[in-house]
Amino acid sequence: MTSDIMADPLIKVTELVRHFGAVKAVDSISFELQAGQSVGLIGANGAGKTTTMRLLTTLDLPDSGEIIINGLDATAWPEKVRGRIGWMPDNFTPMDHTTVFDYIDFFARAYGLTGETRVIEVERVLKFCGVAELRHRFTDKLSKGQSQRVSLARMLIGNPDFLVMDEPAAGLDPQARLEFKQLVRELQKQGKTLLISSHILSELAEMCDVMILMDRGHIIRRGTLAQLTGNDRQGTPYSIRPVGEATELLAWLAGSRDWMGATVQSDGSVHATCLAVSDKDTAAALRDLCEGNEVLEVTRRIANLEQTFVNILQENNHE
Amino acid sequence: MNKYFSDFLPPALVRDLRRSLRTRGYLAMLTVFLLVAAWLQFDSIQEDPVIGETPYPLSLIGLLVMWFIIPSRAGNSVAADAKAKGSNFMMLTPLTSREIVWGTWVSAVFQQLVVAGVGALIVWWRAGTLPEPFARNLWGCYGVLVGGGAVMSAVFLFMSQLSRFMRMLLGVSVVLVSWQVVLSLVEMAMVVRDFDPMANFLSCFEGESLYVILADTVLVIVLLLEFARRSYAAPAENCSRSVRVLALLVPASVPLLYYYLSESVGEGQLWFAACYSIMACMSDALLPTYSLVAHDKRAWPLVPAYLQVPGVGQAALFLLPVLGLLAWLFCRYTSVADKSLPDVYQVLLWVQMAYTLLITLLVTDLLCKRDSVNRPVVYALSAAPLSLLSVTVHFMVPASLRMYVSAALPFSYPMLLEDYALSQYTRSVPNSEMFEVEPIWQVVISAVALVLTLLLLMWRGRRG
Numbered sequence: 001m002t003s004d005i006m007a008d009p010l011i012k013v014t015e016l017v018r019h020f021g022a023v024k025a026v027d028s029i030s031f032e033l034q035a036g037q038s039v040g041l042i043g044a045n046g047a048g049k050t051t052t053m054r055l056l057t058t059l060d061l062p063d064s065g066e067i068i069i070n071g072l073d074a075t076a077w078p079e080k081v082r083g084r085i086g087w088m089p090d091n092f093t094p095m096d097h098t099t100v101f102d103y104i105d106f107f108a109r110a111y112g113l114t115g116e117t118r119v120i121e122v123e124r125v126l127k128f129c130g131v132a133e134l135r136h137r138f139t140d141k142l143s144k145g146q147s148q149r150v151s152l153a154r155m156l157i158g159n160p161d162f163l164v165m166d167e168p169a170a171g172l173d174p175q176a177r178l179e180f181k182q183l184v185r186e187l188q189k190q191g192k193t194l195l196i197s198s199h200i201l202s203e204l205a206e207m208c209d210v211m212i213l214m215d216r217g218h219i220i221r222r223g224t225l226a227q228l229t230g231n232d233r234q235g236t237p238y239s240i241r242p243v244g245e246a247t248e249l250l251a252w253l254a255g256s257r258d259w260m261g262a263t264v265q266s267d268g269s270v271h272a273t274c275l276a277v278s279d280k281d282t283a284a285a286l287r288d289l290c291e292g293n294e295v296l297e298v299t300r301r302i303a304n305l306e307q308t309f310v311n312i313l314q315e316n317n318h319e
Numbered sequence: 320m321n322k323y324f325s326d327f328l329p330p331a332l333v334r335d336l337r338r339s340l341r342t343r344g345y346l347a348m349l350t351v352f353l354l355v356a357a358w359l360q361f362d363s364i365q366e367d368p369v370i371g372e373t374p375y376p377l378s379l380i381g382l383l384v385m386w387f388i389i390p391s392r393a394g395n396s397v398a399a400d401a402k403a404k405g406s407n408f409m410m411l412t413p414l415t416s417r418e419i420v421w422g423t424w425v426s427a428v429f430q431q432l433v434v435a436g437v438g439a440l441i442v443w444w445r446a447g448t449l450p451e452p453f454a455r456n457l458w459g460c461y462g463v464l465v466g467g468g469a470v471m472s473a474v475f476l477f478m479s480q481l482s483r484f485m486r487m488l489l490g491v492s493v494v495l496v497s498w499q500v501v502l503s504l505v506e507m508a509m510v511v512r513d514f515d516p517m518a519n520f521l522s523c524f525e526g527e528s529l530y531v532i533l534a535d536t537v538l539v540i541v542l543l544l545e546f547a548r549r550s551y552a553a554p555a556e557n558c559s560r561s562v563r564v565l566a567l568l569v570p571a572s573v574p575l576l577y578y579y580l581s582e583s584v585g586e587g588q589l590w591f592a593a594c595y596s597i598m599a600c601m602s603d604a605l606l607p608t609y610s611l612v613a614h615d616k617r618a619w620p621l622v623p624a625y626l627q628v629p630g631v632g633q634a635a636l637f638l639l640p641v642l643g644l645l646a647w648l649f650c651r652y653t654s655v656a657d658k659s660l661p662d663v664y665q666v667l668l669w670v671q672m673a674y675t676l677l678i679t680l681l682v683t684d685l686l687c688k689r690d691s692v693n694r695p696v697v698y699a700l701s702a703a704p705l706s707l708l709s710v711t712v713h714f715m716v717p718a719s720l721r722m723y724v725s726a727a728l729p730f731s732y733p734m735l736l737e738d739y740a741l742s743q744y745t746r747s748v749p750n751s752e753m754f755e756v757e758p759i760w761q762v763v764i765s766a767v768a769l770v771l772t773l774l775l776l777m778w779r780g781r782r783g
Contacts, residue, residue, distance in 0.1 A: 057411065058410075058411075058553065058554070059407055059410060059411070059553075059554070060554055061554040078553060078554075079413075079553070082410070082411050082412070082413070083412075083413060085411065086411075087407075087408070087411055089407070093408070095334070095338070095400075096338065096396075096399060097337075097338040097341045097342060098334070098337070098338060102334065102337050106330055106333065106334045107408070107412060109326070109330035109333060110330045110409065110412035110413065110414045111412055111413060112413055114326040115326060118326075154408065
């Protein structure tokens, strides 16, 4: 349900440009992030995702354009917005001869936390990220999963509102990825605004409300997962495998008010869209289908994310 | 660990102290080195007081520990941060680049004081057995090691963005040249005292001289650390502004000093201010230019915004008032009738200095790309290996050709001055072999070298 009055966005990017010599890393992109939103940034290698993130986190200056974070111009007053931004890059950089506790404590001190407040905050982030038992281990002796957690703990020091994560789950084993996703969900429940980039599209789909697709420095598509994959269209697509030829099935589907758009596929199955809205009506439509035809298999079709992404890129290249 | 470190300590200092305390074995090793050096030094004095008072064992080993090992670790720490892009995370914190760099420097100085402090106990214990001038000279040497170590830490932080090889190469050169300068000052003091080994050499550096030297040392450290903070500077941070302030303030303070200092010390300060300011401006000019978003509240209202941002043009424009101020100061405070140095030698020195400034620029151009952030560092510190090269060549050529070859080499003015001093000395000593020098030919040779360097620079500039 769309509200007629939208709250001011937390992040507003307008016509952002960043060139490195002849390379247009970011070429006039614009987008907005609402407070509490989780946005996924998708793109091939070299699309401009990391550059965009570095510009948003004020680690780089744009050649032109504007970045407004919580009402403040980040390009004019980067030092004022930095305290409200947390950044987690794709690789953890350990400090030599430094334990996990010293590492987090250093950043807590750097953020101006003192005394008991600092001690409590350090304990909080260590516990939240599940690395409290690693406090005495040196940062250059951590596994990939452990170092990502410590990197997350460092990002959370100072309780920033806006979190930018560049491929946070890259290189993690399945168990570590699962645990990491749980941490991200916790952050979403706390109302944090997240911008996450990843190549693992299925995970982004699980974690993010909105996706932004980038290619060669441009934003080529944005929207919810359903909008990007076409799953928001009216009706639910199904794949139906008939016994024998599909001719009779096609005729039946064409005469049915509950079905539309039936087409035969190369493997002999039939793709059609069920127009029923409620579960009860859908169940009735499926029952009629099975009773009126000899059907081997009925499967709900969900668009393949990776294929969707590739299709969109190809469309963009042709344009 | 929170119990041990108060919140008023800079975070970077706390971090580096924790790291250094975890390497206790390394600190213990350095302390043992220094103790051995101090012990050897006292033994050599007791065997032969005349020769043994020259503090070579203490100076060589102490030099290695205090001027090279500890400072290079500080530089490596910053370099490791830069290489691993750890400095990015620090940019996101309220910590300023100045706080981080100063914290790292203080940590390095703390390590030097710990090592030196333990060695000082031995020096103090054994110094009681020595006659007065030896003890004072030894303490003076120890003080130079510690004070010089603080400067070397700043130098290595200044070099932190160079590759490890370049850091080591320039670092070794700087250490060797600096120690050679210190030993030369000791030798000069011996000449002043007519080679009396019982003299207190360091009396030349007492009273107002000592305070001036300490102040100048602090100024050099501040300048080096201001350049070093580039490693942690955020994209919109203007690292040129503070350097230009120093370049103007240092000579501007000279008139004030003249009221309180003796004429010779005041004139020495004038030369220091000139070298300091010109070096600061030339290094500033080599800082890469990047677009800055100038905000009204950050600009000095009376100075155009254009002049406040980094850039060659802006630095050159800033150099003009610095040179004007220096020229006025030189005219005001050095117009003395009885100049000890003949006019032709003064011309030679000016030509040599211009030649040195330009050839260092040429070397920098050969070693660094135009957009490299390391150009100021290579420019400022390539003086050391160039001067080592000059000294080596100077002593390798036959004596009859030496003064002319020196004129063609950069950084030769100390040797040229030495030639002049020796020629005057031999002139005054009866029955000595006369040491003849033809200064006019030295001027011509230096001028030709200067013009060739300028043409090469212009040619490279046109090539882009």
